[in-house]
Amino acid sequence: MVQFAFLPMLNRKWFSYLALGWVISLGMCGGARAQQYLSLKQALQVTAEQYGLIKAKKSYAQGAQESIHSARREFLPNLNLVAQQDYGTVNGQNGPLYGFGGFAVASSGLPLSRQSWNAAFGSLYLANVNWDVFTFGRKEERIKTAQSMALREQRDYEQEIFQQQVKVAGAYLNLLAAKSLRKSWEKNLSRADAFSTLVKTRARNQLIPGVDSSQANAEVSNAHISLTKARDFEQEQENRLAQLMGIPPQRFELDTLFLIKVPQTTQTDSGKVEAHPVLKWYESRIQVSDQQARYLNRLKYPTVSLVGIVQTRGSGFNSNYAQDQNSFTGNYFTGIAPSRTNYLIGAAISWNVTQLSRIAPQVRTQQFQSKGLKEEYDLSNQILHSQLLLSENKLSNAYTNYREVPFQLKAASDAYTQRSVLYRNGLTNLVDVTQALYALVRAETDRDLAYANVWQALLLKAAALGDLNVFTQEF
Numbered sequence: 001m002v003q004f005a006f007l008p009m010l011n012r013k014w015f016s017y018l019a020l021g022w023v024i025s026l027g028m029c030g031g032a033r034a035q036q037y038l039s040l041k042q043a044l045q046v047t048a049e050q051y052g053l054i055k056a057k058k059s060y061a062q063g064a065q066e067s068i069h070s071a072r073r074e075f076l077p078n079l080n081l082v083a084q085q086d087y088g089t090v091n092g093q094n095g096p097l098y099g100f101g102g103f104a105v106a107s108s109g110l111p112l113s114r115q116s117w118n119a120a121f122g123s124l125y126l127a128n129v130n131w132d133v134f135t136f137g138r139k140e141e142r143i144k145t146a147q148s149m150a151l152r153e154q155r156d157y158e159q160e161i162f163q164q165q166v167k168v169a170g171a172y173l174n175l176l177a178a179k180s181l182r183k184s185w186e187k188n189l190s191r192a193d194a195f196s197t198l199v200k201t202r203a204r205n206q207l208i209p210g211v212d213s214s215q216a217n218a219e220v221s222n223a224h225i226s227l228t229k230a231r232d233f234e235q236e237q238e239n240r241l242a243q244l245m246g247i248p249p250q251r252f253e254l255d256t257l258f259l260i261k262v263p264q265t266t267q268t269d270s271g272k273v274e275a276h277p278v279l280k281w282y283e284s285r286i287q288v289s290d291q292q293a294r295y296l297n298r299l300k301y302p303t304v305s306l307v308g309i310v311q312t313r314g315s316g317f318n319s320n321y322a323q324d325q326n327s328f329t330g331n332y333f334t335g336i337a338p339s340r341t342n343y344l345i346g347a348a349i350s351w352n353v354t355q356l357s358r359i360a361p362q363v364r365t366q367q368f369q370s371k372g373l374k375e376e377y378d379l380s381n382q383i384l385h386s387q388l389l390l391s392e393n394k395l396s397n398a399y400t401n402y403r404e405v406p407f408q409l410k411a412a413s414d415a416y417t418q419r420s421v422l423y424r425n426g427l428t429n430l431v432d433v434t435q436a437l438y439a440l441v442r443a444e445t446d447r448d449l450a451y452a453n454v455w456q457a458l459l460l461k462a463a464a465l466g467d468l469n470v471f472t473q474e475f
Helices: 012-019 024-030 040-050 052-073 138-204 211-245 270-275 277-298 332-336 355-424 430-465
Strands: 035-038 078-089 119-134 251-254 303-315 340-350
Touching (some): 035 040, 040 211, 119 332, 138 277, 138 430, 270 355, 277 355, 303 332, 355 430
Parallel strands (some): 035 251
Antiparallel strands (some): 078 119, 119 303, 303 340
16 A cells, blocks of 8 residues: 655644644754755755665665576576595395484495494495476576566665655655744744834833733743744754654755745646556566466476486495405595496486375465455555545645735735834724734745645645656756
8 A cells, every 4th residue: 555654734723733742942952053955856865875764675675686596596407516434334134124214324235144343434425416407487487486576676665765755855845844934933023022122112101001011021922932832843844854864863954945936837647657656566566476376386397307426435345245254444545445436317207296286275375465466556556546636636725825825925014014003103002913913923924834835735746646756857
């Protein structure tokens, strides 16, 4: 299933709720750190190189490539070289023998009427070649299975890069909006300070009631609190961006291009969803399952093998030992010296007939696995198309808000200016000025978020299409 974790587009209510729980000390500690310039393209590149899970999946993909070489060499001839030197008796006995579990003495000699403790050195040197020369397609299917598994790991690596870069881009835009919000609250504090000075001067001159001075102080305190929350929010977003990039937390200076322009390209081909990295990954999983089913099906066929053996033996027992049981030597070098050589070449066909009944359920199991993976693919495809439709709606709404923001900001600014002038001339009260100030702050906040929300909507569209170029080509 598609696992995108988009950061929500900012709004004033969400910002207010999120900011309440943050610790003020983070802002004070972070303020002392030097800021490092970071463009969005640099952030995406660093993510692809530094994020831990991406590096892990890159290693998995490289390991899967090596498994292809392993599969090709799996069907090379087996060449065994053996050198063996022994010391022991050679008593023989007429009668059957079963070497249970392979633990039996392979001594050869005369079936004497009594036990003999004559012992000498012996040796064995051999070269054995065994080659499954024809496997009815099992070799080819095994290599194809390894190749499809390598492709699956590569697709997983690519889709992990894509999804992580989408998250980083969203976090980058959120941090940019947070920095812009913080600057707006700094302006708000400056206005509140200036207005408070005016109110206190007029109150000392007894031109207005003294309670107005207290209310002005309250507004200044409220502006300080709002600014502190904005700083907390900014540093939370900085920390999140650093985590998503896989680097230590630090202060960032971001590209302000996203706050002075909006993307122009809005038309994209929805058919590109079929080339989405996530869907390609699901396709590769289906291919692996289908290929494993074909490989399992080949296991029911026989195997044709060629074998060749060259064997040399040495013994401390002489050739007339059958007539004279004293005709042997305990000399080590005599016993290990090669004296007899045999060779053997042959061909064989082996077929475990009962494999037919064992393999059939395994093949059916793998086929059901493929069916399940196809269902997951269809679900992911459906989700991506739904996300694409949602992104179109969000992009349209974000553009609408962006076009309305200048009118709202101008009206709020004019209203605040008017109320301030009226208050200085004693023609209105402080409550009207405060309400106009709130309206101005709201308009400035909407302005700060309008740009970011347009870019966030375009990012959501690029994520649904599986092509970050739709987003990055705009800056």
